[in-house]
Amino acid sequence: EVVPPAKEFDMYSYKFNDTLFGESKTLKIVLRMFIDFDLMNKFSIPHKVVCRWALSVKKNYRPVKYHNWRHALNVCQTMFTMLKTGKMERFMEDMEVFGLLVACLCHDLDHRGTNNSYQTKVDSPLAVLYSTSTMEHHHFDQCVMILSSEGNNIFQGLSTEEYRYVMKVVEQAILSTDLANYFEKRK
Numbered sequence: 001e002v003v004p005p006a007k008e009f010d011m012y013s014y015k016f017n018d019t020l021f022g023e024s025k026t027l028k029i030v031l032r033m034f035i036d037f038d039l040m041n042k043f044s045i046p047h048k049v050v051c052r053w054a055l056s057v058k059k060n061y062r063p064v065k066y067h068n069w070r071h072a073l074n075v076c077q078t079m080f081t082m083l084k085t086g087k088m089e090r091f092m093e094d095m096e097v098f099g100l101l102v103a104c105l106c107h108d109l110d111h112r113g114t115n116n117s118y119q120t121k122v123d124s125p126l127a128v129l130y131s132t133s134t135m136e137h138h139h140f141d142q143c144v145m146i147l148s149s150e151g152n153n154i155f156q157g158l159s160t161e162e163y164r165y166v167m168k169v170v171e172q173a174i175l176s177t178d179l180a181n182y183f184e185k186r187k
Contacts, residue, residue, distance in 0.1 A: 003031045011036075012085055016077050018070050023058075026073050030054045033080045033101060042094050044157030053152045060109050060142055067111035076104035095162060099169030102143070102154070107174045109142035111135065116180065133178040140174045 009029050010016050018026065034040055034050055061069040079100055083089040089097055116134045119127040130137035144167075147153050155163050176182070 003028050003035060006032050006036055011077060012081060014078070014081055016074070016081070018073055018077075026069070027051070027054050027058065029073065029077065030105065033076065036080075036084070037089070037094070037097055037101070039094070039098050039101075043098060043155075045154050049151060049154055049156065053146065053154045054105075056146045056149065056152050057105050057109065057143075060146060062111060062113070064111055064113035067108040067113065072105050072108055075107060076101055079104045095166050096169055099166045100173055102166075103170045103173035106143035106146075106170070107136075107139055107177050109139045109146075111139070116178065133175055133181065136175045136178045139177075140171050143170060143174065 006012055009021065009025075009032060011029065011032060018029075021029065031050060031054065034045075039045065040047065040050060057072075058069045061067075061072060083092070083097060083100075092100075112135075114135075116127075116136075118124075119134045124134075126138050127134050147155060155166060158166065
């Protein structure tokens with residue numbers, strides 16, 4: 001099936017509106033971002049692997065009010081727009097762009113609709129497992145789990161060194177979404 005051009009989705013705009021598109025179109029939007037950055041060619045990612053990975057990411061979002069698949073798609077589209085229209089991509093390596101798009105799509109995987117403070121107060125299994133940035137560590141681990149699942153490794157064409165580098169980009173980007181750390185550093 002053909003992936004429509006970015007213009008059809010209004011992807012280069014900060015006025016992008018995901019509610020205009022059905023669930024299957026959201027996956028085509030992800031594919032379009034990968035195509036427009038030429039990631040599948042640059043990193044030898046088979047089309048089926050990208051499709052399977054994107055579908056797996058989508059399926060690993062819970063139907064919570066805010067931190068859901070649509071939120072992740074909007075975060076990723078905003079990053080896409082900043083990189084493309086703000087011409088930020090010229091200051092970044094392709095591997096960094098790749099890692100950022102992956103991190104944007106995965107940054108709230110398996111979110112339960114509660115924050116780190118709640119997880120700690122109820123002594124949840126996640127809070128016991130991760131002592132800081134509880135949900136963010138969980139989101140990153142879910143990302144790794146999907147990438148490790150058969151047929152989902154969009155990084156399969158990378159060298160060991162490239163893989164380590166892109167995973168560091170993904171990890172740092174996802175862990176950076178813990179706003180408590182952000183506000184602590186601003187003091």
